[in-house]
Amino acid sequence: MSQSPSPTPAPTVAPGAYAERLTVPWWWWLGGLAVAGLLGAELWLGATGPRAWLPFVLLLPATVAALAWLGRIRVAVADGELRVDDARLPVRHVADVVPLDAAGRREVLGVGADPLAFVVQRPWIGGAVQVVLDDPADPTPFWVVSSRHPVELAAALLAARDAG
Template sequence: MRQSSSPAAPTATPASYAERLGLPWWAWPVGLAVAGLLAAELWLGATGVRAWLPFVLLIPGTVAALWWLGRIRVEVRDGELRVDDAHLPVRHVADVVPLDAAGRREVLGVGADPLAFVVQRPWVGGAVQVVLDDPADPTPFWVVSTRRPVELAAALLAARDAA
């Protein structure tokens, strides 16, 4: 026996693009090694609190700092470009330009626009420049780091055209 289906509640569309701008794998052992060496330097054979306090503070502090550096998420979903806690409706996107490392350096170089919204991570080579078309917003464009600039640009343009 078939059951009639009632209209389903609207569900959020899955992300058409999602990426986390995490640190490269080698940053973790290097950061922890530097923290361990610094803690050993502060310890220098002392007894009491100085024997364990540098290790208790520096190792977890380094882990927290490395996690914090790689926490940024870039997503295109629900008609928005989401970069960390910033949201840009795709209806305001005029154009998207994928950038390699040299292009990003040029856009963010000496002649950069001070009103641009920039989220860049030096360990991520690529980026996209999102040119805006919003008369109410003085921001001319966004520059967002990404490991897959062509895919992000395509997802943004597809979301804009679908909206």
């Protein structure tokens, strides 16, 4: 009689766990490197000797660094907090979360926007979430955070709040 192997425990995921990086679109990398290459070639044509390669040595790494810097922001829900880059919001202060499409984000951040709101917005990302706060010690009425998956981020925030 053979013994069946004991089932491996399923990995436990904290309620509301979510992580996303707000990177630039892939085609920005192609366009940015192509523009840097063309500009380097233009400058290369006017120089001789080792100086001719200097534009490529400077422009291509600078382009890579700039695009990596633009896509550095991380959004995560973990350990009872919403983390947006280096900002942290305990989920116990979340009153409500509203997923926004591009039109909704435009309306929230438009002419009637609240100047006290905390905003991390990336124009190349259409969606966002509006996190309404319930913290009497904080004058910030809400956060608006860009997200490629606003419904999932909103669900993760609400699940983390309800679990805490």
